[in-house]
Every structure is written in structure tokens, then in C-alpha cells.
Amino acid sequence: MTRTRSDGTATATVPAARPADPPAGQPPAVPSPAVPSPAVPSPAVAPTTADPQSAAAPPAAQAPALTVRGVRIRDEVNDREIVHGVSFELRPGRAVGIVGESGSGKTLTCRAILGILPAHFAVSAGSIEIAGRDIAGLTTPQWTDLRGSTISAVFQDPASYLNPSLKVGVQIAEVIQVKSGLRRRAARRRALELLTAVHLRDPELVYDQYTFELSGGMLQRVLIATAIAADPQVLIADEATTALDVTVQAEILDLLADLRERNGLALVVVSHDLAVVAQVCDEVLVMREGEVVEHGPTADVLYHPRHEYTRLLIAEHEQYGLDRYLADSDSTTDPDPDPDPEADPHAGIGPVAGEQRKELDDVR
């Protein structure tokens, strides 16, 4: 099969995804006019803190599309801090990955960026800027304006973000009408274009279906279509391709790569699939128990991990990795990532719990 071996650095230094072969006879990758995003649930729990004077600098050509500085998130009911400081900067056309433990705060971080933390949760420190605007103190109408057209998202549980009693096509078209002022017929046409762009086999049929009539992967693509409808500058993809088979996933990743190249879309990719992150992201944050334990260029983090937890994550990923079974892969005998001889194994920020360390040893 057509599979090129790439040891760490080789793949990782080419983060802009696959080479752009002209897709002969492929559906038009992406439609153009501006429209909005998934009906974002729950009103904004306005994040607090951050000095408001920082909204000054006008977005220059390469100004960050998204800046997250030392964001901490508290659960105010249980009086606990859940996320202990996340920072990253995302420029147009770039992609940052967030990987890590289940329950470590990845989704909450994304929701904080969109101003949709669940009730009782609040940003207790740090600041977030979207396209140069500090989100602290944004009013509800300002948020409505921003979501969809500047920043949008695809979340883990697609069914929760669509109305079960309306046809999915109608929901997308409605959003398009509201955001871009297109007339009904034009909005419908555009919605169909978007459903085609996400490689749904029969867009006309899907347009007229209800959420319960769609498979998990179809639903996920409907949400992706909605999220990119308004040409946002930033797209947050929280496990956005997990319900897709790898073939469709590849098409969607190509589509996102096109959008990055053509429109300068910036991506935040939350994924448990390290291979996807390796393919898509320029840099990676590794989270564990609300803490960012490692942050750096993808090539460094995934192929020369420094923190114990990152190593554990990779080792366990490879324990059930496809590489073990691929016939013409010459790496089957050595499922461990290439260790970096220079790296200090104890350079991590914090220790791994005893049990996990034992597992790590077992895998080695």
C-alpha cells in the first residue's frame, strides 16, 4: 500500500497536512460568503478578570487570531480550580493541538474561549483575546456577533447542539440567513454547498433529515458544515472527527487544510488521536489534571517528549497503534517512539503518579 514511513521529524516538520494535489473532480472545497455557527447553547457566563485596556492594538497582518494568557477556570460551587493556567497564541493559518487526560480540562478551556462555560464555572485569572479583542466584558450582542463569523466550534457531542425537531438543512439555512442576510433560496443553496463540502454522500437527502435519522459521523459533518459556514477566523474542533471513518476524516482534514491555506483559518484541535494532531498541528499542549505539562512544536512534543506524562500518552497510544499491524511497515518490532538521546527523562514539570509510572515501565 501507499504508505510512506516517516520518523518523527520527517512528518512533523511538515505540519501543513498533506500535499495539495489538485483534487480532480472533487466537490468544491469551500463556499465563500459569510455566515454563522452552531447554535451555541447556554448563555455566556462572562469571564472575569484581565485588564480591559489590552484591547488596544488593531489586528495587524500577522496579529494573533487568538491569544490565551494564563487562563484559570474555577468551579465556583465546589470551590475548586479545574484549569490551572493555559497559555498559547494562535496566528492565522496555524493550528494548535490540545491533547491529554480525560477530564483534564480541554473542553472547559475551549468553552471558556467561546464564552460558554457551564453554569457555576468562571475564568478566574488570565485573559483571552479573539482577533485582538479582549473577551472580558463583551456584551451578549457582541458575543452573538463574534460567534460564527469570527470564531466557531465543533464540540464532542454533536447531538446536543442541534434541534431534534427541525430538519438539519433548515437549521443550517436559518443560521445562514441570519448571519449573512441571504434570501431563503440562496441560503438553501449555500447550505447544500456546505453539506457537499463535508463529503456527505447525498446532501439533498440529508438536508431534509432530522438528527435522529443521521449516523454519528453524518451528524458530526453537519456541525462542521455549520461551523465553517461564515468563514470564521478561528475554528475550535473538540474531537471533531472522532465519529468519522478514517477515509472521511482524511477528506475533512484536507478541507480544513485548504481553509487554512486559502482563508488563513486558525485551528484549535482537541483530540485523543495523536496521529491526527501530528498531521495537523504546528504546536501541541499536553494537559493533565488541569495543568499544561508540556507545550511546544509538534515535532518536539510528539517525537521527543520531555515530560513523563507525554511519554506515557505516546507509549499507550502506540500500544494499540495501527503501526503494529501494517504489513509493509518496518517499525512493527519497535512500537516505542524514537527516544531522544539528549532529552533528560526527568525534565518534566511534575511527577507521574506511581501507578502510571509502573504502567509506563511495563510498556517499555
Next chain:
Amino acid sequence: MSADGRPVLQVADLEVHYGLRRRRRRVLHGVSLSVARGETVGVIGETGSGKSTFARAVLGLVRASGGRILIDGEDVSRYSARQWRALRRRGVVQYVFQDPLRSLDPDLPIEESLIEPLLVQGVGRKEAVERGRAYLARVRLDSELFGRLPGELSGGQRQRVAVARVLVTEPALIILDEPVSALDSANRVGILEILKELRDAGVALIFISHDLGSVAGVADRIAVLYQGEFVEVGDARAVISNPRHPYARLLVGSAPTLRSAAASRAERDALRALLHA
């Protein structure tokens, strides 16, 4: 393998349609599969090809329009809705829904969700609580989360609760629809190890997943579903390392791994051309 040959599930020539009249469409066609005690069959394939539909048909949640389904030797194909409910309540067959929120009552703290099927079976409350907690611990769920509602958990926490919930009744056949899709690699390994233990204990498993590495790691056999038909069924390792059907080749070729780049656009187009030839 530990399979002792006696099939827990036999499906022959299954047909499923959705929709009425003009909207009636065939989703599954001529699907046959049997799963023995102590055997794990992986089902992989296209999104929308009918994997979840297959699972729902085996649980009587959608009605087959043709073919036969035998569970533990008993033909259930003509069961009435009430008979299906009774069968499901006995807990012989259990299903982990693809969307974990559908497996769980949104208004019930997860510990209650877990013991409910046991109470239905007549297990005393004290023992039910004990068993429920043991399974939550087994999927590595922190005990401080036991009293929470499903909506107050992260994606992966919910998924682990959904898995624990089907394990408590110790069923003979478990169908898991994407049980590890929301899990980090450590928790994924944890769940996959549990599946192997269940298999060794004689449970029959159907493991539906897009994660080819996980399927290859736990399944004895793999069935590849494409447009409502099994286009390839065979030894798990063989299907992954040497797929024969053009769709299976496209699928395996499209999977990115940490060590090798997946097929490029042009390569996928070439494989797809083969498929339509």
C-alpha cells in the same frame, strides 16, 4: 482463541429499511455474521454504512425487514415489541450507544444509573451499590464523580460510565458502539484490557469502531461494512495488514499513524477509482 464455538449470536441475511413509502431506503442488505462465546468481532467501515443500525437490529430497537436473528439459539426475529423488551431487561444482550448521553438518564446521578439495571433484576440495593461502584472503579472513574449527573462529566468520563453500565449485569453478548472514541490513550488501554478479560471469561463481543488500531488489538475477526453490506470478513490481523476488498484497502490506507503518513489525496483517489471500477 478462547472461542468454544457455540454461537451466542447468529445473524443471517439481515435486511433493514428506514422510512416509509417514498422515503423508504434500504440500509442493510444480506448481512450475515455469527459470534461465538468468548469471541470478539470488530465491525469497521464507512460512516453511515449501517454499523449502529446493525447493533440496533440485534437489540430489537429497529425492526428487521428480512433475515433471521438468533440469540443463544433462540430465533428472535419475529419477537413482538414486548418480547424484545423482556429480552433486553433480562440483560443477556447489552448495548453501549455511540452517544454515551443516550445510554444514560440525564436526570439520574451516575451511580443510580449503574445500579438501576441490577435492581430491575432483583438484586438487593446494598449489593447493587457495591457492584456498581466496583465497575465504576474498574473503568477508572474517580469516586468523587459517582454522585454527578451525566451532563456534569467530561466526554471521556461519560463514555466510561456508559461502558461500566453494561458490564454490571454480566451479559452474554455485548455490543459496543465506539466505546473508546472519547478516551485518552491510557483510558483507552484500560477499556480495551477489560474487553479482553471479558472475552477470556466467555463473553461474546461486537466492537464497532473507527479506531483501526484498537479493533486490530482486541478483535479475533473483523467485518468491514460498506454501503450496508459486509464486503470483507476475516481474521483481524489479516484484514488490517492485508485488506483485499478495494474499500477495505482505501480505509486502512487512509488511517494516519504516528509513524507513517496516510495515503495522499491522489492515492486515495486512485483507490477510490478501483472501488468504483
